[in-house]
Amino acid sequence: MDHSAHTGHQHHGHEQHEHEHHGHGHDEHGHHPASAATWSMAAQATLHCLTGCAIGEVLGMVIGTALGWGNLPTTLVAILLAFFFGYSLTLRGVLRAGVDFRTAFRVALAADTLSIAVMELIDNGVILVWPSARDAMLGDALFWISLAVSFVIAFAVTTPVNKWMIGRGKGHAVVHRYHH
Numbered sequence: 001m002d003h004s005a006h007t008g009h010q011h012h013g014h015e016q017h018e019h020e021h022h023g024h025g026h027d028e029h030g031h032h033p034a035s036a037a038t039w040s041m042a043a044q045a046t047l048h049c050l051t052g053c054a055i056g057e058v059l060g061m062v063i064g065t066a067l068g069w070g071n072l073p074t075t076l077v078a079i080l081l082a083f084f085f086g087y088s089l090t091l092r093g094v095l096r097a098g099v100d101f102r103t104a105f106r107v108a109l110a111a112d113t114l115s116i117a118v119m120e121l122i123d124n125g126v127i128l129v130w131p132s133a134r135d136a137m138l139g140d141a142l143f144w145i146s147l148a149v150s151f152v153i154a155f156a157v158t159t160p161v162n163k164w165m166i167g168r169g170k171g172h173a174v175v176h177r178y179h180h
Helices: 003-007 014-021 039-066 071-096 101-129 141-167 172-176
Strands: none
Touching: 039 071, 039 101, 039 141, 039 172, 071 101, 071 172, 101 141, 101 172, 141 172
């Protein structure tokens, strides 16, 4: 975004250059500079997200399946628990950095919401379209195989999303500011 369009001021040539070099760049307007986003960083962020999602998904599926719930309530509980555990893992790490709970909670929301949402959309979508996967029981190999494959596909789709976010100073780039 053009700085002059953002601030509503018109700057031309040298004046804009001087304005930015005197400490009035994007940071003072609430923007964070873009981070160097590597595929390794994106994969680590996605693996972190996948860990929380997998704990919640598996727990939700096990609870719903064991209690004989239908597919919709089981899936909703699994998604809810995936968000809960995904946020919790990030929250735990940020709180260890000495940040107050309110700030840590905001950081977790900013860091993980899009990543978890994409992961949940993809992994539940895979289960939805996989023939008989939604009807598989805990003792069926199909239950565990379809879940594992859905996580692999979700990881592959979510990693570029996380790379894009980190490159813009969003997502897990927000968390990294608290790990000094």
